[in-house]
Amino acid sequence: MTGGRLAGRVALVTGAARGQGKAHAVRLAQEGADIIATDLDVPDLSAEVESCGRRLVARAADVREAEGLRAAVADGVAEFGRLDVVVANAGVAQVAPSLSPEAEDVWRLALEVNLTGVWNTCRATLPYLIEGGRGGSMIITGSTQAYKSTPGTAAYSATKTGVLGLMRALAIEYAEHMIRINSVHPTTVWTPMLAELSPDGMSEEELREFYRPVNGLPVPWVEPEDVSAAVAFLASDDARYITGTALPVDAGALLVGGRAKRGGAS
Ligand SMILES: NC(=O)c1ccc[n+]([C@@H]2O[C@H](COP(=O)([O-])OP(=O)(O)OC[C@H]3O[C@@H](n4cnc5c(N)ncnc54)[C@H](O)[C@@H]3O)[C@@H](O)[C@H]2O)c1
Numbered sequence: 651m652t653g654g655r656l657a658g659r660v661a662l663v664t665g666a667a668r669g670q671g672k673a674h675a676v677r678l679a680q681e682g683a684d685i686i687a688t689d690l691d692v693p694d695l696s697a698e699v700e701s702c703g704r705r706l707v708a709r710a711a712d713v714r715e716a717e718g719l720r721a722a723v724a725d726g727v728a729e730f731g732r733l734d735v736v737v738a739n740a741g742v743a744q745v746a747p748s749l750s751p752e753a754e755d756v757w758r759l760a761l762e763v764n765l766t767g768v769w770n771t772c773r774a775t776l777p778y779l780i781e782g783g784r785g786g787s788m789i790i791t792g793s794t795q796a797y798k799s800t801p802g803t804a805a806y807s808a809t810k811t812g813v814l815g816l817m818r819a820l821a822i823e824y825a826e827h828m829i830r831i832n833s834v835h836p837t838t839v840w841t842p843m844l845a846e847l848s849p850d851g852m853s854e855e856e857l858r859e860f861y862r863p864v865n866g867l868p869v870p871w872v873e874p875e876d877v878s879a880a881v882a883f884l885a886s887d888d889a890r891y892i893t894g895t896a897l898p899v900d901a902g903a904l905l906v907g908g909r910a911k912r913g914g915a916s
Contacts, residue, residue: 654681654682655681655682655882655885655886655887655888656678656681656682656683656734656735656882656885656886657681657682657683658682659682659683659684659732659734659735660683660684660685660686660726660727660730660731660732660733660734660735661675661678661683661684661685661686661734661735661736661737661885662685662686662687662688662723662726662733662735662736662737662771662775663675663678663685663686663687663688663737663739664688664689664711664713664719664737664738664739664740664767664771665688665689665713665739665740665741666685666687666688666689666693666695666708666739667687667689667690667691667693667694668689668841668842669839669841669842669843669874670739670791670836670839670841670874670877670878671687671689671693671737671739671740672693672695672698672874673873673874673875673877673878674737674739674874674877674878674881674882675687675693675695675698675699676695676698676699676702676878677875677878677879677881677882678735678737678878678881678882678885679698679699679702679704679706680702681882681885681886682704683704683734683735683885684704684705684706684707684730685699685704685705685706685707686706686707686708686709686722686723686725686726686727686730686733687699687706687707687708687709688708688709688710688711688713688719688722688740689710689711689740690710690712691710692708692709692710693708694708695708696708705729705730707725707726707729707730709721709722709725709726710722713738713740713763713766713767713768713770713771714762714763714766714767714770715770716770716773716774719770719771719774720774723774723775723778727778732778732782732784733775733778733779733782733786734779734782734784734786734787735786735787735788735789735885736771736772736775736779736786736787736788736789737788737789737791737881737885738767738768738771738772738788738789738790738791738813739791740763740767740771741763741764741767741791741809741843742759742760742763742764742843743760743803743806743843743847744756744759744760744805744806745802745803745806745847746802746805747801747802748802748804753804753805756805757804757805759805760805760806760808760809761805761808761809764806764809764810764812764813765809765812765813765816768790768813768816769816772788772790772816772820772831775788776788776820776824776829779824779827779829780824780827780829784828785827785828785829785830786827786828786829786830787829787830787831787832787884787885787886787889788820788829788830788831788832789831789832789833789834789881789884789885790813790816790817790831790832790833790834791813791833791834791836791877792810792813792814792817792833792834792835792836792896793806793807793810793835793836794835794836794837794898794900794903794904795807795810795811796810796811796813796814796833796835796896797811797835797904798903798904800909810835813833814833814896817831817832817833817894817896818894821893821894822894825893825894829893830884830889830890830892830893831893831894832884832889832892832893832894832895832896832897833895833896833897834877834880834881834884834896834897834898834899835896835897835898835899835900836872836876836877836898836899836900837864837865837871837872837898837899837900837901837903838861838864838865838870838871838872838903839871839872839873839874839876839877840871840872840873840874841874844871848860857870858870862908863906863908863909864903864906864908864909865900865901865902865903865906865908866901866902866903866905866906867901867902869901871901872899872901876899877899880897880899884897
């Protein structure tokens, strides 16, 4: 248990079924928040959230579909009576050379989920933050790929740079309501996404070797909980005057020229 910086508050996390979203939901519950969790399928988080003594509303909601997402958020707010923290985490990553036949579908899906999905999440939740009159904190998941790309990741990089612009624009637009909007930019994070993007047939030791050049610190990746710690900080009053900021959780990846030898979006 890491204290109660979010005691009495309510947090929405999208993409909460696995990976970083799941870790964020658990960490925010540990910090005292009740959780509204969404994913393509209903996230199964009740044991984790209830073991923190917090409550959970879990819904299936595709971030690409604004109406369904709004309904899920409305259910959560009806149950808990307020909304304070929004973590727009849901995302997809696919690697495809830009001139390959599959690049069009990859481009479309990346824009729909990683950019329009975040936009939908912001639009579904901002009215509650404003109406609450208590301010709020929104955290958008970017990537180091907002700053530094790798071959075959044009769609992914474009969307992650896109959310940086969206974050800054919304941060200034809603500052007068004391709503803080920031982004986190992880390097490689050991989640199902990274495992699925990794070359087939490599042992864990080989994967560690493969990803190690990505980062400045001598680690191949960070854990989801490392990103959750940054999310929890930005969500909390410890960050009460931090807004419009892009926070790398990058193990120094942005300091070095190395990259995984093939593919491997982050
Ligand atoms: N893993 C990495 O190396 C890495 C690095 C930097 C940034 N990121 C970003 O972190 C975020 C979380 O990724 P992760 O590593 O936990 O990946 P993940 O694939 O393990 O989890 C992503 C979750 O998002 C959900 N999702 C996908 N499309 C959705 C949609 N249309 N509507 C609702 N939910 C949807 C998935 O079902 C899944 O549960 C993403 O935005 C990703 O781009 C990941």
